[in-house]
Amino acid sequence: MKKEKDIKKETISVVVPCYNEEEALPYYYEAMDKLSKDLKQDLEFVFVNDGSRDKTLEILKSLAKKDKRIKYISFSRNFGKEAAMYAGFSNATGDYVTTMDVDLQDPPELLKEMIRFIKEDGYDSVGVRRVTRKGEPPIRSFFARCFYKLINKMSDIEMVDGARDYRLMTRQMVNALLELKEYNRYSKGLFSFVGFNTKWLEYENVERVAGETKWSFWKLFKYAIEGIVAFSTVPLVLSSIIGILLCVVAFLFILVIIAKTLVFGDPVSGWPSLACIIIFLGGLQLFCIGVMGEYLSKTYLETKKRPIYIVKDTNINK
Numbered sequence: 001m002k003k004e005k006d007i008k009k010e011t012i013s014v015v016v017p018c019y020n021e022e023e024a025l026p027y028y029y030e031a032m033d034k035l036s037k038d039l040k041q042d043l044e045f046v047f048v049n050d051g052s053r054d055k056t057l058e059i060l061k062s063l064a065k066k067d068k069r070i071k072y073i074s075f076s077r078n079f080g081k082e083a084a085m086y087a088g089f090s091n092a093t094g095d096y097v098t099t100m101d102v103d104l105q106d107p108p109e110l111l112k113e114m115i116r117f118i119k120e121d122g123y124d125s126v127g128v129r130r131v132t133r134k135g136e137p138p139i140r141s142f143f144a145r146c147f148y149k150l151i152n153k154m155s156d157i158e159m160v161d162g163a164r165d166y167r168l169m170t171r172q173m174v175n176a177l178l179e180l181k182e183y184n185r186y187s188k189g190l191f192s193f194v195g196f197n198t199k200w201l202e203y204e205n206v207e208r209v210a211g212e213t214k215w216s217f218w219k220l221f222k223y224a225i226e227g228i229v230a231f232s233t234v235p236l237v238l239s240s241i242i243g244i245l246l247c248v249v250a251f252l253f254i255l256v257i258i259a260k261t262l263v264f265g266d267p268v269s270g271w272p273s274l275a276c277i278i279i280f281l282g283g284l285q286l287f288c289i290g291v292m293g294e295y296l297s298k299t300y301l302e303t304k305k306r307p308i309y310i311v312k313d314t315n316i317n318k
């Protein structure tokens, strides 16, 4: 017979994507190690080295040597944070799973509160959203706000402004996420797509402890387009609607011109305006083909069924 205290403690798996994080990693480990002493649950770390070119992997290996709770997976190249999170979730074995940035922008102390909401209030997931964007370039904040407004209009899936990827989830929700095996992963959307009850905690933006952000403006822009293409087909519908509207306008123009010719004869004029119309329509057509191409290219990548990540080195199952 098992006694009460012999029953295995619950485990929280902490998935940590790391890309060139040699500076932040030691701070992160120290903070988490300290926190783990206050937790009732055991921790399991799944660090994912996303093709770092610095000493991240060496640091992970040496940490894993002294701390048995640490698992690491090292990719053969940089596959991106989405792939890293997927790899982490796939290899996490805990009863609860969380993912957080290694730069301490996701405050580890919030974990205690998150656990409480899941265990006591019955939520399936607790997410974190920052209510301020302090320390971020204003232009970036402006575009981020526009993006969230736009995507929420265009998609049935709710994307919460300021939501970070940091969240604690039950095993059931993680399993649901793992069922979504798409190649083009846009986690903010995937988290909403699987549903379940999510509690949102709010906090003030925290700046990186060390190192620098991996997101350039251009990378963020591409990521935003990816989000729209992954969770909305509105751009396709819009292209068709614009096409139909322009046909109607063209038809009206034809009627006007015929009427004018019949009444006033046919003086040859209006070349500059004609050139403008041709350029405008040409541009619009290319834009709509581009929109279609964006969806087609995603479909193309999905049909290839390439692996989401490739592992070069790991201490799992050794």
Ligand code: UDP
Pocket (backbone or CB within 6 Å): 016, 017, 018, 019, 020, 021, 050, 078, 079, 080, 081, 084, 100, 101, 102, 103, 105, 212, 213, 214, 215
């Ligand atoms: N990251 C990653 N692969 C990438 C880019 C980032 O694994 O290609 C990790 C990075 O190490 C960090 C997290 O994703 O733990 C968030 O990155 P960052 O702090 O640069 O993003 P920000 O907080 O500025 O949005």
Ligand code: MG
Pocket (backbone or CB within 6 Å): 101, 103, 105, 208, 213
């Ligand atoms: Mg960060």
